[in-house]
Structure formats: C-alpha cells, structure tokens
Amino acid sequence: MxxxxxxxxxxxxxxxxxxxxxxxxxxxxxxxxxxxxxxxxxxxxxxxxxxxxxxKTDYVTVVGAANLDIQGFTKEKLIQRDSNPGEVKICLGGVGRNIAENMARLGIDTKLITATGGDANSKRLLEECNQVGIDMEHVLVLPDANASVYLAIMDVDGDMAMALSDMHIMDRMTIEFIKGKSHVLKNSEVIVVDACVPEDVIAYILHTFKDSKILLDPVSIKKSRGVKDMIGGFHTIKLNRLEAQFLSDMTIQNHDDLPKLAQYFIDEGVERVFITLGSDGVYYKDRRQGGLLASPKIKVVNATGAGDAFMAGIIHGTLYDEPTVEIAKFSTAAAILALQHQETVSPHMQADTIHKIVKEMTIC
Missing domain, CATH: 1.10.10.10 (Winged helix-like DNA-binding domain superfamily/Winged helix DNA-binding domain)
Incomplete structure (x- = not known):
C-alpha cells in the first residue's frame, strides 16, 4: 500500500x-x-x-490479559518503606487489552479473547472495552472470580519503579475453551498472543494455526519463560532489552551486539524482530535487513502503555504489508504518543496523528 x-x-x-x-x-x-x-x-x-x-473480513484477534490498573504517580523522588505523596489513578489495563484498545482506536476491527470474572471491575471492563470498539463477544466470563488487577508505582520520571500483578484468572483459560474459538482464530488476519496466556494454550494456538501470522508480546521475563522453547513458531516478536537477552541467552553490552542477537531469533524461525531499547530507540530485523532506529527525546508522562502502543503499531503495519523499517517508524511514533499521556492508552491514538509524528521525528 x-x-x-x-x-x-x-x-x-x-x-x-x-x-x-x-x-x-x-x-x-x-x-x-x-x-x-x-x-x-x-x-x-x-x-x-x-x-x-x-x-470486514480482515480482523485481528488478541488472546491475552485484561485487568484493572491501579497506578501511583509521584512528583518527588520515591522513598522506600515510607508513605509517598502522589496521585493514584484507576483505569483499565492488561497487555492484551491495551493492545486491543490501541488497535480499535486505529480503526482496526479487533476481537479480544481474555478471561474475566463476575465482580464490578469485570463488568466495568466489559462495558468500557465495548465502548471503545473492542469486540468482547468471545471473552471467558467466570462468575465466581474477580477481574485481575495490576498495581504499579511510577517514579518521578514516569517510569515504573515497582509493580504487582494478580493475574490468576488467566490460568483458567483452557485449551478446551480456545478450541471453541477456533473459527474466530482461523479467520483472523493476524493473531496476537501475550505471555499471560497459559503455556499449553499458547502451544495449542501455535500448532493449530501455524499458517497464520501469530505475533508475540512476552510481557515480562517471568511471563516469557513459558514461550522460550517455542519462540520460533511466531511470525513476529516484540521484545524489550531484558526479554531479548533472556529469550536468546545472550547479552547486550552495546549496540554492536544487536544484529547478532536479533539474528538468533530469525534463525529460530521468526520473520520479524523488534527490540525496544527505551530512549535508545528500537532495533528491527527481518530476513533481508535490519537496523537501529533512534528515538527523539521527549518528556515522559507515563511509560506504562508505550510497549502496548508499539505492538499495536507493528500489527497495523503487518495488516498493511508495510516494510519492516516503516513499521518501526510508525510503532515508535505510536509509543511516543502513549508516553506523552497519563492514560495507559492515549485517547489521541489515531493513524493520522501517528503519521504526523513520523513526519516530525528527527530519526536516523
């Protein structure tokens, strides 16, 4: 295109x-x-x-976590083991859900397969996701359970200082449940999986829908342990520095290490790799080319949703068959948009806004 x-x-x-x-x-x-x-x-x-x-035949299905986010913000340096003055914000979250909302705001027909409960937080989650345009028809609703919760404390620079996640409800998503959603997954243009999904369910998806473009967000080092031995089954993976090192058993000491590390995943069978490096930008790699894309300096308001916005940018580019370098630019701009808003998902997440950021970015 x-x-x-x-x-x-x-x-x-x-x-x-x-x-x-x-x-x-x-x-x-x-x-x-x-x-x-x-x-x-x-x-x-x-x-x-x-x-x-x-x-309308072109849609994306996300299989991942959806939860309530409780985020604390401070304007002063955090003092450990003490009460810190700040602001507390409650909103919807979960890597899979955040990715789905970003895509819905980008105008992509998006279905979310997740697990939630019968409490007030679960009802809020379902209602608000429907309101922003996410198809929630295929959610596993467990009346005897509560919605998962993510608690995060942000430092003075807007980055996460510490977090605690209660995601036990995702363990109740079974292969039998996913089998009942086979028609949804089979007809998806792209399938996105986050590593909060049980390991056996991810393995089933990779085996059953191996001809589909399946994208992975590993969420964290701890969560990514379950997918380490099946990483080559994914079409595209988005990793941060720590996740890339853990999944490859290699170390990034400087930028010169990035090509070899990314090539490891390509050799395993992955088609596209994106390694996000924070303020240092992103390293992208496919079977033909790779490179380091620098990121412009910006004031960070909230870093929580930047990775999810970046992943949504990757999905957007995959749907439109964009070259890997163009996907890296679009995704970087999407992450910038997320970093500059206190909400986990920026309400300004629109493709034309992102394209304007791309045009304004001074990147190499």
Whole structure:
C-alpha cells in the first residue's frame, strides 16, 4: 500500500460515505487521482463496492490479559518503606487489552479473547472495552472470580519503579475453551498472543494455526519463560532489552551486539524482530535487513502503555504489508504518543496523528 492510499483509507475509515471530491480537497489532490487510488484499494481488497464499505473480513484477534490498573504517580523522588505523596489513578489495563484498545482506536476491527470474572471491575471492563470498539463477544466470563488487577508505582520520571500483578484468572483459560474459538482464530488476519496466556494454550494456538501470522508480546521475563522453547513458531516478536537477552541467552553490552542477537531469533524461525531499547530507540530485523532506529527525546508522562502502543503499531503495519523499517517508524511514533499521556492508552491514538509524528521525528 502506498502512502497516499494509506491516507485515503484512513479518511474512508472515518467516513465511509465521503465523496471523492471531499477526499481530493482534504489531501489537495485531483478527483481523478483519488479515483485511481480508490480503484487500487478495491483491487487490493482493502475496501469493496460503492460507498467504500470496509472489508470486514480482515480482523485481528488478541488472546491475552485484561485487568484493572491501579497506578501511583509521584512528583518527588520515591522513598522506600515510607508513605509517598502522589496521585493514584484507576483505569483499565492488561497487555492484551491495551493492545486491543490501541488497535480499535486505529480503526482496526479487533476481537479480544481474555478471561474475566463476575465482580464490578469485570463488568466495568466489559462495558468500557465495548465502548471503545473492542469486540468482547468471545471473552471467558467466570462468575465466581474477580477481574485481575495490576498495581504499579511510577517514579518521578514516569517510569515504573515497582509493580504487582494478580493475574490468576488467566490460568483458567483452557485449551478446551480456545478450541471453541477456533473459527474466530482461523479467520483472523493476524493473531496476537501475550505471555499471560497459559503455556499449553499458547502451544495449542501455535500448532493449530501455524499458517497464520501469530505475533508475540512476552510481557515480562517471568511471563516469557513459558514461550522460550517455542519462540520460533511466531511470525513476529516484540521484545524489550531484558526479554531479548533472556529469550536468546545472550547479552547486550552495546549496540554492536544487536544484529547478532536479533539474528538468533530469525534463525529460530521468526520473520520479524523488534527490540525496544527505551530512549535508545528500537532495533528491527527481518530476513533481508535490519537496523537501529533512534528515538527523539521527549518528556515522559507515563511509560506504562508505550510497549502496548508499539505492538499495536507493528500489527497495523503487518495488516498493511508495510516494510519492516516503516513499521518501526510508525510503532515508535505510536509509543511516543502513549508516553506523552497519563492514560495507559492515549485517547489521541489515531493513524493520522501517528503519521504526523513520523513526519516530525528527527530519526536516523
């Protein structure tokens, strides 16, 4: 998909009844040029018929955790073993859920398969996810259980100082339950898995839907232990520095170590690898090329949801068959958008906003 086609597609997503004249005026191009791009988008299967109805057969399924986030923010240096003044914020979270919300805000048809309970937090979770456009039809609801909870304390720089997660409810997601969702997973354009899902369920998904593009977010070193021996079954993986070192049994001492480490995953069978390095940017690698993409300096408000936004950017680029380097740029910009808002998922998460950030970034 060309850049211009992408711009037109985003306009159509926002308004399926927009005229070619209105598209041309918005993008400052001729109506005839718009017609050519529309024809190409129809041929490529992104839209169909008159009225530019979006192709609803293309959707993404996320299998992962959804929980309530309790986050504490401080404006002063944290003092251990003491009461610190600050601000406490309660919102929805969970890696899988956060990724799904980011994608829904990007206009991607997204289904979430997760486990939740029958308490008030679970009801809030279901209602608010539906409100932002996530398809929650396939959630495992356990009336005798409570929603999982994630408790995090953020330091003065907006980064996580310490966290505690109660994710036991995810252990009740079984292979038998997932088998009942086979029709959903089989027809997904992309399947996304986070490592909060039980190990045997992940193994079943990799084996049963091995012809699908399955993407992994390992969540943390502890959670990623269960997928270490099956890492080559994933199409794309997104790792931070610590996760990359743990899953490869290699060490990153400097940037010169990144190509060899990323190549390890390619040799295992992974098609695309993204290793996020915080303020140092991201190292990307596929079977043809790799490189380090620097990140611009920004003021961080909340780092909690940056990785989830980055993953959503990867999924967006995978759906649109973007080159790996372009996916890295788009995902970096999505993460920047997340870092600059106190909410775990930025309410400004839109493709056109991200494209503007990409254009403004000074990166190498």
């Amino acid at each position: 060309t850049g211009r086609e992408k711009e037109i597609l985003e306009l159509i997503k926002k308004n399926p009844l927009i005229s070619q004249k209105e598209i041309g005026e918005t993008l400052n191009i001729t109506r005839s040029s718009v017609g050519v791009h529309i024809t190409n988008l129809i041929k490529k299967g992104y839209i169909r018929g008159r009225g530019y109805v979006m192709n």
